[in-house]
Amino acid sequence: MADRPHAEPESILVAGASGGIAHALLEEVAARWPGAQLLTTSREQELETDIAHRHCTVELSEADSVEAVRTFLQRQGPAPSWVVHCCGILHDDSHGPEKSLAQCQDDWLLHSMRINVLTHLHLAQAVAPLLKKHRPFLWASLSAKVGSIEDNGLGGWYSYRMSKAALNMLVRNLSIEWGRKVNECCVVAVHPGTTDTALSGPFQENIREDKLFSPATSAGRIVDVLQQLSRDKSGRLLFWDGGVLPW
Template sequence: MHAEAPATLIAGSHGGIGQALLQTQLQRGPVISISRQPQPAQLTPPAGHVWQHIQADLSDPASVAAVQTQLAEQPIARVFACSGILHDAQHQPEKSLSQLHSEWLLTSMRSNVLSHVHLAQALSKQVSKRSPVHWLSLSAKVGSIEDNGLGGWYSYRMSKAALNMWIKNLSIEWQRKSPDSIVAAVHPGTTDTELSKPFQSRLAQDQLYSAELTAQRLSRVMDELSPAQHGKLLFWDGSILPW
């Protein structure tokens, strides 16, 4: 893929929010998507818009070199890093310390943190004064240490707090070499996806958002990113949340 205009990169494009972002961004210009799954056949970009799909597991360190090669010489202007996990068939969020197991914590760290780290490592050589990048990593308000008044959800909270610290570090490093780059984490709100399904019955109707609405909100946050948001944890409306 060698589009004239810089592309938007969406990692974790197979998830509910990632798919909605992909549909939204394909209407706007060239897109590169990354997921462990093949390119979805049901999506086609509008005439004249270019779409490249990279099949890769970003939680695997080996993905760095592979993705870096496929992104070579393709300018990237915007990144939505959507990879993450909350539960699977065998694991639900922990309610107590006794339910915290090291293997699931490590799985959470690989998916919620290392997938973002590896993507940035694959892209890092392209980020420069002449090629700034606006980056949004999907985080979660439950990863805010200051906001945590309920406890529980050990693995998810710990991994999202680690992601938030990594975002802060990345924002400092990339600002030094690319002053116009903006790096932030964003809480998308509880969205109607597989990730939230086990917990939706506890929510008021106005607290659950469609994937399409979340994609529109995240696109707006990306469009309006400012230096004041650099290195911050943002709410879905762009306001700043406590770390």
């Protein structure tokens, strides 16, 4: 237990739960821990699943979501043992990742920041008052390797890269602040690997088949990594196999 303080979560919150990886994560944790309390947030009114869960419909990019989610969580009991935050955006119907500086538009960068950073900040603000010194707590934000500044050798994808880099800094800060507050606290950013979801859909053409993973495969690997975590990995950007990526 001392080496793996997060191995048996009593309750798990999956945020952005309508997404491809989030949905698979919900199935994965429900199968591994049938007795765990499962909590979800999404913009959707309800989720297409038979898995028993308590749901909060919320737009996490809005500031008033902090109070709404906090009230929801307080009604469920103590802080969740795990929070896995899946919100993220790479493209929409009229915007895609920029190949060059000339393609950058203010509104898309700001929107990317709202979804890729603010949704995570607001959920953290909702959860923070519920944390207890002696209750182990694990937070994982799904981020992306392309948000690593050191790893960036290709360029492009300005808004996604910049917003994920900002998310990574948020995660690092949270790991420091919450690490002082909670004895067994682990806060990480996780790169799930290229996964076959709506987010990656338009960009799968040049990806080798063995490098494109199903949501179930990615979810299983993410849960494997989270189960093994301890304080020494807190404040890190992790690859899907648990290895540490440079910030």
